[in-house]
Amino acid sequence: MVDTASRSTKTPADERRTPTVPAKPARDEVAAPIPAPAADATPVESAPRIDVAALGRQLLGTWADIRIAARERAAQPELQRIEGQTMAEHRERVLEQLQRLADDGAVHRAFPTALGGDDDHGGNIAGFEELVLADPSLQIKAGVQWGLFGAAVLHLGTQYHHEKFLPDIMSLKVPGAFAMTETGHGSDVAAIGTTATYDEAKQQFVINTPFRGAWKDYLGNAALHGTAAVVFAQLITKGVNHGVHAFYVPIRNAKGGFLKGIGGEDDGLKGGLNGIDNGRLHFTNVRVPRENLLNRYGSVAEDGTYSSPIASPGRRFFTMLGTLVQGRVSLDGAATSAAAMALTIAITYGNQRRQFNAASDTDEEVILDYQRHQRRLLPRLATTYAQIFAHDEFLVKFDAVFSGKADTDDDRQDLETIAAALKPLSTWHALDTLQEAREATGGAGFLAENRLVGLRHDLDIYATFEGDNNVLLQLVAKRLLTDYSKQFAKADAGAMARYVVAQTAERAYHGTGLRRLAQTIADFGSTARSVSELRDEETQRELLTDRVETMIAEIAGRLRDARKLPKADAAAAFNRNQNELIEAARAHAELLQWEAFTRGLAKTTDPGTKQVLTWLRDLFGLGLLEKHLAWYLIHGRLSPQRAQAVTAYIDRLLERLRPHAQDLVDAFGYRPEHLRAKIASGAEQERQDEARAYYAAHRAAGTLPEPEKSKR
Amino acid sequence: MVDTASRSTKTPADERRTPTVPAKPARDEVAAPIPAPAADATPVESAPRIDVAALGRQLLGTWADIRIAARERAAQPELQRIEGQTMAEHRERVLEQLQRLADDGAVHRAFPTALGGDDDHGGNIAGFEELVLADPSLQIKAGVQWGLFGAAVLHLGTQYHHEKFLPDIMSLKVPGAFAMTETGHGSDVAAIGTTATYDEAKQQFVINTPFRGAWKDYLGNAALHGTAAVVFAQLITKGVNHGVHAFYVPIRNAKGGFLKGIGGEDDGLKGGLNGIDNGRLHFTNVRVPRENLLNRYGSVAEDGTYSSPIASPGRRFFTMLGTLVQGRVSLDGAATSAAAMALTIAITYGNQRRQFNAASDTDEEVILDYQRHQRRLLPRLATTYAQIFAHDEFLVKFDAVFSGKADTDDDRQDLETIAAALKPLSTWHALDTLQEAREATGGAGFLAENRLVGLRHDLDIYATFEGDNNVLLQLVAKRLLTDYSKQFAKADAGAMARYVVAQTAERAYHGTGLRRLAQTIADFGSTARSVSELRDEETQRELLTDRVETMIAEIAGRLRDARKLPKADAAAAFNRNQNELIEAARAHAELLQWEAFTRGLAKTTDPGTKQVLTWLRDLFGLGLLEKHLAWYLIHGRLSPQRAQAVTAYIDRLLERLRPHAQDLVDAFGYRPEHLRAKIASGAEQERQDEARAYYAAHRAAGTLPEPEKSKR
Numbered sequence A, B: 001m002v003d004t005a006s007r008s009t010k011t012p013a014d015e016r017r018t019p020t021v022p023a024k025p026a027r028d029e030v031a032a033p034i035p036a037p038a039a040d041a042t043p044v045e046s047a048p049r050i051d052v053a054a055l056g057r058q059l060l061g062t063w064a065d066i067r068i069a070a071r072e073r074a075a076q077p078e079l080q081r082i083e084g085q086t087m088a089e090h091r092e093r094v095l096e097q098l099q100r101l102a103d104d105g106a107v108h109r110a111f112p113t114a115l116g117g118d119d120d121h122g123g124n125i126a127g128f129e130e131l132v133l134a135d136p137s138l139q140i141k142a143g144v145q146w147g148l149f150g151a152a153v154l155h156l157g158t159q160y161h162h163e164k165f166l167p168d169i170m171s172l173k174v175p176g177a178f179a180m181t182e183t184g185h186g187s188d189v190a191a192i193g194t195t196a197t198y199d200e201a202k203q204q205f206v207i208n209t210p211f212r213g214a215w216k217d218y219l220g221n222a223a224l225h226g227t228a229a230v231v232f233a234q235l236i237t238k239g240v241n242h243g244v245h246a247f248y249v250p251i252r253n254a255k256g257g258f259l260k261g262i263g264g265e266d267d268g269l270k271g272g273l274n275g276i277d278n279g280r281l282h283f284t285n286v287r288v289p290r291e292n293l294l295n296r297y298g299s300v301a302e303d304g305t306y307s308s309p310i311a312s313p314g315r316r317f318f319t320m321l322g323t324l325v326q327g328r329v330s331l332d333g334a335a336t337s338a339a340a341m342a343l344t345i346a347i348t349y350g351n352q353r354r355q356f357n358a359a360s361d362t363d364e365e366v367i368l369d370y371q372r373h374q375r376r377l378l379p380r381l382a383t384t385y386a387q388i389f390a391h392d393e394f395l396v397k398f399d400a401v402f403s404g405k406a407d408t409d410d411d412r413q414d415l416e417t418i419a420a421a422l423k424p425l426s427t428w429h430a431l432d433t434l435q436e437a438r439e440a441t442g443g444a445g446f447l448a449e450n451r452l453v454g455l456r457h458d459l460d461i462y463a464t465f466e467g468d469n470n471v472l473l474q475l476v477a478k479r480l481l482t483d484y485s486k487q488f489a490k491a492d493a494g495a496m497a498r499y500v501v502a503q504t505a506e507r508a509y510h511g512t513g514l515r516r517l518a519q520t521i522a523d524f525g526s527t528a529r530s531v532s533e534l535r536d537e538e539t540q541r542e543l544l545t546d547r548v549e550t551m552i553a554e555i556a557g558r559l560r561d562a563r564k565l566p567k568a569d570a571a572a573a574f575n576r577n578q579n580e581l582i583e584a585a586r587a588h589a590e591l592l593q594w595e596a597f598t599r600g601l602a603k604t605t606d607p608g609t610k611q612v613l614t615w616l617r618d619l620f621g622l623g624l625l626e627k628h629l630a631w632y633l634i635h636g637r638l639s640p641q642r643a644q645a646v647t648a649y650i651d652r653l654l655e656r657l658r659p660h661a662q663d664l665v666d667a668f669g670y671r672p673e674h675l676r677a678k679i680a681s682g683a684e685q686e687r688q689d690e691a692r693a694y695y696a697a698h699r700a701a702g703t704l705p706e707p708e709k710s711k712r
Helices: A012-017 A052-060 A064-074 A087-103 A121-133 A136-156 A159-170 A313-322 A326-350 A371-403 A409-440 A442-446 A452-463 A469-490 A493-510 A531-535 A537-559 A567-576 A578-603 A607-627 A629-634 A640-666 A683-701 B012-017 B052-060 B064-074 B087-103 B121-133 B136-156 B159-170 B313-322 B326-350 B371-403 B409-440 B442-446 B452-463 B469-490 B493-510 B531-535 B537-559 B567-576 B578-603 B607-627 B629-634 B640-666 B683-701
Strands: A176-179 A195-199 A204-208 A216-219 A228-237 A240-250 A262-266 A279-283 A286-289 B176-179 B195-199 B204-208 B216-219 B228-237 B240-250 B262-266 B279-283 B286-289
Touching: A052 A064, A052 A607, A052 A640, A064 A121, A087 A136, A121 A136, A121 A326, A121 A371, A136 A159, A136 A176, A136 A228, A136 A240, A136 A326, A136 A452, A176 A216, A176 A279, A204 A228, A204 A240, A216 A228, A216 B442, A228 A279, A240 A286, A240 A313, A313 A409, A326 A371, A326 A409, A326 A452, A326 A640, A371 A409, A371 A578, A371 A607, A371 A640, A371 B469, A371 B578, A409 A442, A409 A452, A409 A469, A409 A578, A409 B452, A442 A452, A442 B216, A442 B452, A452 B409, A452 B442, A452 B452, A469 A537, A469 A578, A469 B371, A531 A537, A531 A607, A531 A640, A537 A567, A537 A578, A537 A607, A537 A629, A567 A578, A578 A607, A578 B371, A607 A629, A607 A640, A629 A640, A629 B629, A629 B640, A640 B629, B052 B064, B052 B607, B052 B640, B064 B121, B087 B136, B121 B136, B121 B326, B121 B371, B136 B159, B136 B176, B136 B228, B136 B240, B136 B326, B136 B452, B176 B216, B176 B279, B204 B228, B204 B240, B216 B228, B228 B279, B240 B286, B240 B313, B313 B409, B326 B371, B326 B409, B326 B452, B326 B640, B371 B409, B371 B578, B371 B607, B371 B640, B409 B442, B409 B452, B409 B469, B409 B578, B442 B452, B469 B537, B469 B578, B531 B537, B531 B607, B531 B640, B537 B567, B537 B578, B537 B607, B537 B629, B567 B578, B578 B607, B607 B629, B607 B640, B629 B640
Parallel strands: A176 A228, A195 A228, B176 B228, B195 B228
Antiparallel strands: A195 A204, A204 A286, A216 A279, A228 A240, A262 A279, B195 B204, B204 B286, B216 B279, B228 B240, B262 B279
16 A cells, blocks of 8 residues: 555655655565656645635636536436336336426526527536436437527528427427437438428428438437427439438427327447437328528528529538537536536545455455556546536637637637547446446445446447447547638748758658648657646647647648549548547647646646646547657657656655545535435444444454464 | 558568658757657568468367357347346346256257266366356346256255256246345355254254345345245354255245245346345245255254364365355356457447548548557456457366366365356456446447447446455465475575575665565566566566566565464554555466467467567556556666556557457357347448448549638
8 A cells, every 4th residue: 555645744855855666675696677756846835635625616617606506406206317217117217317307497508588488508607517317318318409409490490490390399299319320320411312302392301311321320319209300311302412401300290209201219228328219211202381490501492493592502501510519518607517526536546445454463455555546546536627627618619619709610620620529438438437437436336326337338339329429530630620721821931941951851850751830849758857746737748749740740741642542542541540649639638638638727726726737638639648658758858767757757756645545536516416426425434433342342352263374 | 640551561670770760850840759659570561461260279278169169149139138137027028038948958968868968067167257248138037047046056955956946047947136145244144044954853944044145145036936946054053053054945836926934025127137136035934944055065853963074163164165166257258259249349330430631631540540549348258258269268277176187275275266256356347347347438329229238237346246256365365475484384494585685685676675585586687688578578577577476475474473362452553554465466467368378379370460469468468567667667677668668569469450350359259140239230330431421422423521721
């Protein structure tokens, strides 16, 4: 066991005096060198303390009050998951819960004030995200109803549709499906097969499913509860396909039977989210009035003439899809909440659970005192903090765009790029953290009563719905490549030449053939700088920024001629760089998170909290460096010495942070009604206390049987 | 899309002529260097072909016939999981399936011939592992009954117990629990709280649970079906605690009620394996006859005198636990099978599914042609192959020990070390692969009908039961440290001195302060050697071996004085190296897998198969180098140039292996009755064919609506 409490009283000066020396000098054995722990230049007179309440308020972010109210709601047992219900029971329960949310007006913030909403987009998402605490099925089914089905009517429809359809959607009188994905097309929405052909004679659209692959699939509310759907289809009029548009289509009668021409299937049991009735739909020449085209971005006149405020079909398509970005926003937040819950459970248990008595004859170690256990949980805690800060900024940006406060094309594109960058990382992080928390709590973690497995099952699909994570990251990378090209397009004639010189110089220096935008940073390969620089905010920023820029510059260099190639060859060239492109996008997203954490840190005022959060941010930053250490070494950005210091300093940070682990998860502010995990309820502490008291009493009374060992 | 078919006809000579040049020479843009793809020195006249049938036979391994028969059994619907059953239904069904296995004599191979078994330990495990294809719950409940409860009676009991208890265990007349783990102690079995105190007057043991933490927990068969249990407890006689021993204890009457003094709880719903009735048991002074002590390794005479064939209580404890290693053996095999199934499903689907048409105006790409998709699936396929070869060797070793063919203390210790090394890697790999396969198949992968989620839920607990993976790896590391010390203990006086010199020399050379057994390998930092050396078997072996040895030597160096420290300080010193110790153990396990793959490859005779398997083994080996690339760079074992070549050559291997991906999974030999995944049934191919035919027909007829884009 590392006695972190006593170690933290050691002054930095002590450590500098004995940088590489173990407790006793070696005499008769070989002196093997030991990596020096990075000396800490910050004098810490006494151990810092976190102001948990203040930190908790900061973590709640911009819409703190809405989150607090939403958490009160999520604490109601009626809204919570009952483990072990059958799929049918669970679906029924979640539908009832949805009605309760509608009746309480808990889900209408994003809708127009005129219809009883608040026109509050950021607040709406903040409140919505917290539903994950009650049951992810409730969150996602609410998301289907109001965030997809309702939001499509809101954002793709016009006044007519708002007045005609939104009231019943808001009240849940009309549960509906968001019929975009098809069995054959998920990521490539533009290629869906469903058609909506305008019939001038009857002024109707004819919705049709031409083949099995064009069945709508995986749609919440489609298997049972939906009586209408927003159906995405290729709009065809006068023999021209104007691309994907959305149509409001009634699908079931009051008795729950499909309307004429409509059929479907239940997707059945899923890996999680079984409170949602996902299903398939298909359409055989189903007719809807011309007015049912949600026509904000494209209209068809009575005579079949198509018109749109956006001339380019491509831009129109992306603008339409862009109005639905809120799904990605809310998954980023909900996934981060799930990770925070998982860590609260695992760290609370890890602080109470004991196993093995390596350091003492009587007392077993608290498992969070084991270095490996810290390595498993604390870096994930740092990432979760980064995500919380990044998410709040993301939500502020989303609110600015959707409220119209800052709603240029550039703003919208930035928002979509941020969404495509952050959602993959946070949803993967949630799965990874839930799994690590499960394993870190052993057999107990596998029991449904401790919540981790249920959350993991439900969150699994977050990695591929609302945009497959790998596809989203590729979108980010393409944007980064485009930005990179623009930079050179605007540059004067000398810029390229200077870039060449800089590259060549670097190549000569590092000998590894490449690569960095000349202006970005100074040389980090120098061994002269002290290892303590790794703790420096600017060093971390520059190393992380440099990696993104260099990766993109390298790929751009390799692809610079691809545009001139025949389509197939260009695609092949792109494909040969696909993996690295996605890794570059990930690096970009990591940088966004790191920047957000750093800005959050700058707003922290309490000195003790600031100190601990600085260590946590450093753990996040150095964790990224360690993960990508080979890249930094290959590219000469870190010397082998400094690379070793990264890991040594991470070990040091773990020791420092360990005493604050409980405060750091307590600051998330989850109450027992939110966690609902027996192992995080204090029951483990009671068991440990009882067992230790039992042995202590028997030792004191001399009634403990003597161990056989001591007889020999 | 990378057109791998046409690319593979390019000769290596072509490639050497243009190592860094893109398709067109740059004129007006900067020429950025491109990392050279590693040139392939092996002339491949025509693309190799795999002999799938022969490879399939090789993969079935030593007990091929038993596996084939067991797979026939697993193909029976009556033995298979029905998705969506309630926990109660599932438990009942699995109990019935267990009875069927018993009635068929399918699970008795390990038991004595005299009692109707075959004394065939390896064959028993081989057949048992294949049950995972039917339902992991069936596998594990069978494992509880015959592999733990029955095996404890077999291996820890003596003739009396075999004759008295085994027949009813074999027939399932007595379903039983293996009552070792307690709520308070899982990994540290030696510290369990349950006591068995000998009462000389009545010649009985009194089994008692002293506090809540000592309740037995997570026991299969404990919640409902078990009528007896093997209970592990501290054996106390004459005031002395002789450590953990096992006792046969009836727990329920014929009506299913607990016997006097016994109580328990149902563990309830779990993250998976819900066909098993896991539960808790506690004992209040429950009396069993003296004879119910399973006394192969420790006996108590009528007068209470304790005796054992093993003098050391520590060695006795580990010997007793060692007899139960088969759980770890079988999990290694079953986890590998699950990974193989997952890859068969995902790769089959990836070969049929199409999305996006980057390379063509009409045809969408097969998703396995995307580089990223290959990166996600093919390295995991390589690891799965390595595990299959490693597992068969492992099982041969197990059989040799348990059959008595090679059953020295060293053999047993080696077996346990191999088990502790391989089980963590394969169970983690299964979870990782099931998840990647789930994500790689998108929304379809999330449906229970496609099996991936169910398998993942069930396999989750494999990472922590039968030994927590992190704890097992720590055991491996301790063994490696011990072996390392012994090496120097046996060495002459000059050995240490030479080691120092070697270290110092290296330190001067690499400048990073290190550190390697002098005799292991030559300098790999030299840039003179061609990158093609990475493909060389010996190079891979030496790099992988060197890393294990160096890591252990480094840690040993840092811990060399720890033994002399007070217990708490020694523990702290150890703890500061815990994370790296576990990583060293992982490196050792990876090397075991690589060696096994390489030996398997040596036995492959068909030239085409051998060529493809060589690429696959290289992908596995280079994948390990890439994963640990920072280590190789920091320690000067790979130059930056060669480190870059690792990734470039992996990309190349992916292109080469891609056309063989289907053959490589087909060789696993799973039939549709085993996979039972709709997306791997050919349904996707039908949908794709139908959709393409639809568009082709309309294009030919001129009835496809013109896209809007082309009008502008």
